[in-house]
Amino acid sequence: MTVIGYHASHEQFPPGMLLSAVRLAESVGFDAAMCSDHLAPWTRAQGESGYAWSWIGAALARTAFPIGLVTAPGQRYHPVIAAQAMATLEEMFPGRFWAALGSGEALNEHVTGDAWPDKDARERRLRDCVAVIRRLLTGDRISFEGSIRVHDAQIWSLPASPPPLFGAAVSPDTAEWVAEWADGLITVGSDAAATQKVRASYRAAGGTGDTALQVHISLEATDEEALQAAREQWQHATSPPESMWDLEQPEQFEELAEPTEEGLRKAVIIAHSAEDLAERVAQAAAGFDRIYLHHVGTDQAAFLRRCETELLPALRSRI
Incomplete structure (x- = not known):
């Protein structure tokens, strides 16, 4: 249903x-x-x-029903902080929380004073954030050097199982890319032809969930x-x-x-x-x-x- x-x-x-x-x-x-x-x-x-x-x-x-949000780790939110927030919500409300991860908009991220990356750089940063968040949500203690930096981090209050991490995509190309790492897809639109292309691209690339x-x-x-x-x-x-x-x-x-x-x-x-x-x-x-x-x-x-x-x-x- x-x-x-x-x-x-x-x-x-x-x-x-x-x-x-x-x-x-x-x-x-x-x-x-x-x-x-x-x-x-x-x-x-x-x-x-x-x-x-x-x-x-x-x-x-x-x-009592499920509630999720679309969020953008990497600039305004360090991925360790994002992972801690996700773990806390899922521990308190098991099976009811999900997060969809996107590369963000300057409207919300420019306030850090860091340069706003181009799309390719934002996607590399998001991919690194996803890798870090997934490891932290399973209890790993990690350091990471890439488009983001993590030093000897661990999340101590963990849920019984991690919440699902969806990928946010507006275009078919981005939907194909998020299929590599996401537990599901979320997109936005009202034109049937456009929304079906995004969904089809995700599924054709092996996207699950x-x-x-x-x-x-x-x-x-x-x-x-x-x-x-x-x-x-x-x-x-x-x-x-x-x-x-x-x-x-x-x-x-x-x-x-x-x-x-x-x-x-x-x-x-x-x-x-x-x-x-x-x-x-x-x-x-x-x-x-x-x-x-x-x-x-x-x-x-x-x-x-x-x-x-x-x-x-x-x-x-x-x-």
Whole structure:
């Protein structure tokens, strides 16, 4: 059975509000949840960015379903610290935590003052981080010299077994690469042709475990209201794709965004009908083991109530 999860967007909401939202998501019938891990929002209109690791501990304690996050070890987080955080969460909540590892965005990482690497260097660094984190999660005491440095490190409080480490990929090429080391795949998108290429690339390269898709949606009472919510809250997604990883400040995303109706509808599934939205999500998510819905609008409670009565039944009838 396909898992349908709720995405908690730290860029848009205070952590206390998100904690209430994730509890409501469980009560209305979602199977799981995930969250972002940002230091800064994409735009000033979003205006938030709570610390994901603190929040996820509270969220796991106040719910009973699985919750994971997408994170980027290597610059803002030393991999030893990332491994310690993962081990602690998995020890407290066995079988309910997962992490998806990506190479990161300058928006969140530039604050260390270190130079922002190009894509190839970021991927080498991530691969080294994965190797270090996996060894630490099994209790090894290690030193490491590579794109990151580790000196005689060990994690002392360990879970019975390590949590799964997914790979985050947007393109087919990156999906093929993460298949070498990941326990599963997570990608993002709403175009069925594009999402299927990413999933197929991962499987063709021997990728194992679950494949997960995060989908940005805007569901409001009218199509115009749904479009306006996307324009206000998710316009950064219309910035040139090649710049997304390298911009350092929300203002830069605002300057480069081109929030035309066409651009917004490519980035976000915009609808007023839950049936129509469910059909389009099901097309994008065909073959995926997990779907995580991210409603970009600001009234999460109203959205979740609609999920209970309309969207979740409609989606489950199609997947």
